Amino acid sequence: MQHFNFGAGPAALPKEVVEAAKKGLTDWDGYGQSVMEIPFTGDAYSQIYDDAVTSLRTLLKLPDGYKVLFLQGGAYGQFSILPMNLLRGKNTADYAVTGHWSQRAAKEAEKYCTVNRVIDETSNGYTQITSWSDWSLNSEAAYCHITTNETANGIQIKTLPETGTVPLVADVTSDFLTAPIDIQRFGAIYASAQKNAGTAGLTVVIVKQSLLGAALPITPTVFDYGRLAENNSKINTPPVWSIYIAGLVYRWIIAEGGLNRMAIKNKTNLERLYQTIDKSEFYRSDVSPPARSSVNICFNLPNLALEKKFLLDAEAIGLHNLKGHSDAGGIRISLYNAVTDQAVEALDTFMQEFMVIHSP
Numbered sequence: 001m002q003h004f005n006f007g008a009g010p011a012a013l014p015k016e017v018v019e020a021a022k023k024g025l026t027d028w029d030g031y032g033q034s035v036m037e038i039p040f041t042g043d044a045y046s047q048i049y050d051d052a053v054t055s056l057r058t059l060l061k062l063p064d065g066y067k068v069l070f071l072q073g074g075a076y077g078q079f080s081i082l083p084m085n086l087l088r089g090k091n092t093a094d095y096a097v098t099g100h101w102s103q104r105a106a107k108e109a110e111k112y113c114t115v116n117r118v119i120d121e122t123s124n125g126y127t128q129i130t131s132w133s134d135w136s137l138n139s140e141a142a143y144c145h146i147t148t149n150e151t152a153n154g155i156q157i158k159t160l161p162e163t164g165t166v167p168l169v170a171d172v173t174s175d176f177l178t179a180p181i182d183i184q185r186f187g188a189i190y191a192s193a194q195k196n197a198g199t200a201g202l203t204v205v206i207v208k209q210s211l212l213g214a215a216l217p218i219t220p221t222v223f224d225y226g227r228l229a230e231n232n233s234k235i236n237t238p239p240v241w242s243i244y245i246a247g248l249v250y251r252w253i254i255a256e257g258g259l260n261r262m263a264i265k266n267k268t269n270l271e272r273l274y275q276t277i278d279k280s281e282f283y284r285s286d287v288s289p290p291a292r293s294s295v296n297i298c299f300n301l302p303n304l305a306l307e308k309k310f311l312l313d314a315e316a317i318g319l320h321n322l323k324g325h326s327d328a329g330g331i332r333i334s335l336y337n338a339v340t341d342q343a344v345e346a347l348d349t350f351m352q353e354f355m356v357i358h359s360p
C-alpha cells in the first residue's frame, strides 16, 4: 500500500530529501560522522549552514538589505521574540486577527506592548478576510503584523496591506516557499520549518537590516535578531540537523524549478480538490471563496459521524493526517510542496467514492 501524508505540520517531506538525509544520518559527505555529531565550530557545519542560507537567498531572490536568521523556539516563539526585537522604542503594534494563529500572536504581543487589532475576524468564525482598506491601521505603530496563511482555518491574505512607513511583518509559516513572495514589501517574515520547509527545531526569520539593533533590554541574547545577524545565527549551539534538512529542501525546490513551479503545481491540485467539494452537496466549505487558502483546505461532511468514518476509511487506505485542527474541527487537507499529484489523485478518488456510498 502507498502512504500519503496530508498533515498540516509536521508535514510531508520530499522523498528525495529523506533519501539524501539517510546519508547524512550516518556519514555526511564522506566525513565519517553523522550530521548530528559534527561540531558547530568546524568547517563541515559552516558548509551546511552556508549552503542552506545561499539556497534560501537564491530561492527568494533576497536583496542585500535582508538578513537570514536561523533560530529555535518555533513560530510561537516568534510571537514574543518579534515584538521584543521590533518595537524599537515604540509601545504599540498593529495586528490583523484573521484566524487561530494571528489571534495567538496578538495575545502574546500584549505582554510587551499595546496591541491594536486592526481587524478581528473572530466573530465571523475566521471564514473571510475584510479588505485591508477597511482595517484601522495606526501610523504610529512599531509594525503591522499579519499571518499570510491561517493553517487551522484555511484562509489566506491575497492582497498585502499598504502600511506606509510602518514595517509590515508576517508569520508566513504555512505558505513559506509555496509561491514567489514580494519580500521588499516586508520588514520581516518568519516561519517554523516543519510545515513546508523542513523539520521541527528550526525557525527562519528574514529581516531588514535597518530594523536591527534596538531589541528590548529584556530580550534573551540567543533571540536578539541583531546579535544573531552579527554571528551567523551561531550564538549558541544551532539545530544542525534541522538546518541540514532545510538546506536539502531548499535545494530540492530549486531542482524542481523554483517557487513559480511550486505555485503552479499546488494550484492545479487545489482546484481539483475544491471542484470536488464545490460540485457536491455532501462536502461543505464555509470559507469565503476569495479568501480560500492555497495550502490548507478545510471542510465538513453532513455530520460528525460521517467525518469520523471519512478519517478512518482514508487512514485505512494510506491517506493520512486529514483531521482538522482541534479548534476548527472537520477535515483539513494540506497541500504543501512535497504532496505529489499522485497523492492528490488518490485522495480525490477516495472523496468521490466516499460521497457516492454515503450520500443520503
Ligand SMILES: *Cc1c(COP(=O)(O)O)cnc(C)c1O
Binding pocket: 009, 073, 074, 075, 076, 077, 101, 147, 149, 150, 151, 152, 171, 172, 173, 174, 192, 193, 195
Ligand atoms: C504551525 C503554525 C504556528 C506554530 O508553529 P510552531 O512551530 O509550532 O511554534 C504559527 N503560525 C502558523 C501560521 C502556523 O501554521
